[in-house]
Amino acid sequence: MKVSMKTDYAFRVLFTLVEHYQRGPIPIRELARRNEVPKRFLEQIMLEMKAKGWVASIMGKQGGYVLSKSPDKITAGAVIRHFYGVLAPIGCVSVIQYEPCSQEPVCRFRRLFLDVRNHAARLMDSATLDSIYQGKPVRQEEVFNMELTGGAGI
Amino acid sequence: MKVSMKTDYAFRVLFTLVEHYQRGPIPIRELARRNEVPKRFLEQIMLEMKAKGWVASIMGKQGGYVLSKSPDKITAGAVIRHFYGVLAPIGCVSVIQYEPCSQEPVCRFRRLFLDVRNHAARLMDSATLDSIYQGKPVRQEEVFNMELTGGAGI
DNA sequence: ACTATTCCTATTGAACCTATAGGGTTAATC
DNA sequence: GATTAACCCTATAGGTTCAATAGGAATAGT
Numbered sequence: 272m273k274v275s276m277k278t279d280y281a282f283r284v285l286f287t288l289v290e291h292y293q294r295g296p297i298p299i300r301e302l303a304r305r306n307e308v309p310k311r312f313l314e315q316i317m318l319e320m321k322a323k324g325w326v327a328s329i330m331g332k333q334g335g336y337v338l339s340k341s342p343d344k345i346t347a348g349a350v351i352r353h354f355y356g357v358l359a360p361i362g363c364v365s366v367i368q369y370e371p372c373s374q375e376p377v378c379r380f381r382r383l384f385l386d387v388r389n390h391a392a393r394l395m396d397s398a399t400l401d402s403i404y405q406g407k408p409v410r411q412e413e414v415f416n417m418e419l420t421g422g423a424g425i
Numbered sequence: 426m427k428v429s430m431k432t433d434y435a436f437r438v439l440f441t442l443v444e445h446y447q448r449g450p451i452p453i454r455e456l457a458r459r460n461e462v463p464k465r466f467l468e469q470i471m472l473e474m475k476a477k478g479w480v481a482s483i484m485g486k487q488g489g490y491v492l493s494k495s496p497d498k499i500t501a502g503a504v505i506r507h508f509y510g511v512l513a514p515i516g517c518v519s520v521i522q523y524e525p526c527s528q529e530p531v532c533r534f535r536r537l538f539l540d541v542r543n544h545a546a547r548l549m550d551s552a553t554l555d556s557i558y559q560g561k562p563v564r565q566e567e568v569f570n571m572e573l574t575g576g577a578g579i
Numbered sequence: 580a581c582t583a584t585t586c587c588t589a590t591t592g593a594a595c596c597t598a599t600a601g602g603g604t605t606a607a608t609c
Numbered sequence: 610g611a612t613t614a615a616c617c618c619t620a621t622a623g624g625t626t627c628a629a630t631a632g633g634a635a636t637a638g639t
Contacts, residue, residue, distance in 0.1 A: 273514060274515050275595095276597065276598095279515065283528060298614080299616075309598060311598070312597070317616085329606095330617085331613095331616075332613065332614045333607060334616060335616085374437060379558055383548060387545050387549070390545075391541050391545070398537050403537060406536050430627075431628080452583080463630080466628065469587095472586070482585060483584090485635095486583045487584080487638060488636085490585090
């Protein structure tokens with residue numbers, strides 16, 4: 272998959288807004304500073320998120336951004352799908368961006384990609400900003416433990 | 426993830442070689458024709474696969490490529506990891522290409538990406554060319570069925 | 580010698596990603 | 610009503626990666 276910086280930045284900022292849910296707007300300057308995101312770049316990201324209806328803006332002095340939906344109504348899948356475009360590893364197993372392939376009738380590895388896509392989709396779409404926010408941050412040691420206990424290196 | 430064309434082409438050709446396992450070499454020209462891969466591009470791919478020890482070459486006239494390992498000894502994970510580089514959705518959950526991130530101590534969505542990575546790794550590394558070859562090709566209808574039965578669009 | 584093949588390196592063209600830039604609009608505050 | 614601090618919009622630059630093409634060298638069967 273390899274998620275883009277835009278997706279990463281979007282998530283960072285969304286969680287800052289979750290923390291301040293219903294406690295007034297936060298200006299881009301502050302969102303950028305806290306999450307180490309280039310301010311000008313973040314402007315574009317915020318406009319996109321506004322268009323998606325995830326955040327609302329208050330213009331003028333003392334303005335800023337607020338979360339415009341309840342944190343349990345925004346899924347990680349929606350965010351990733353918007354900023355990254357598609358989660359399917361290959362076009363022929365994508366539902367929203369299906370691409371025909373001449374090899375389909377004889378293709379042998381499609382099943383595998385379909386399984387990966389389905390699991391990713393299920394996880395991403397059942398995770399909301401709220402449920403993620405409740406969960407504990409993951410430390411790097413757990414990644415290595417995973418490796419030692421059977422997970423393969425990736 | 427969005428696997429590269431190189432990965433796609435590599436898989437196509439590998440399965441052609443599986444079909445002909447222990448039945449003599451197949452020239453690139455033929456591999457390219459059958460799998461609709463640009464011949465010159467395939468040359469590079471074959472050289473990489475040779476370096477990885479998956480295929481062997483017979484030079485000169487009547488030459489070509491053969492699978493050099495048993496089909497149950499080559500995993501989909503190995504192929505994807507070589508041609509795509511990394512399956513982890515984000516550097517901070519990658520074992521083989523870990524990238525530090527200043528946000529790690531406060532990051533809330535890492536767990537999700539870690540889960541996606543782990544499941545993908547498990548599937549990819551337990552699937553061999555042989556096991557995939559035994560399975561039936563997947564038709565597009567199944568993808569849409571998945572959509573209707575709860576899988577989200579991706 | 581001829582021919583069909585693999586081998587190696589370079590380069591091109593396109594697309595995408597990240598970020599920056601310039602200037603316009605809105606509204607609170609003094 | 611001027612000032613100021615914020616959002617809004619479009620364009621574009623610089624870098625990287627991907628996909629493919631190109632030219633030719635090495636190898637070996639006939």
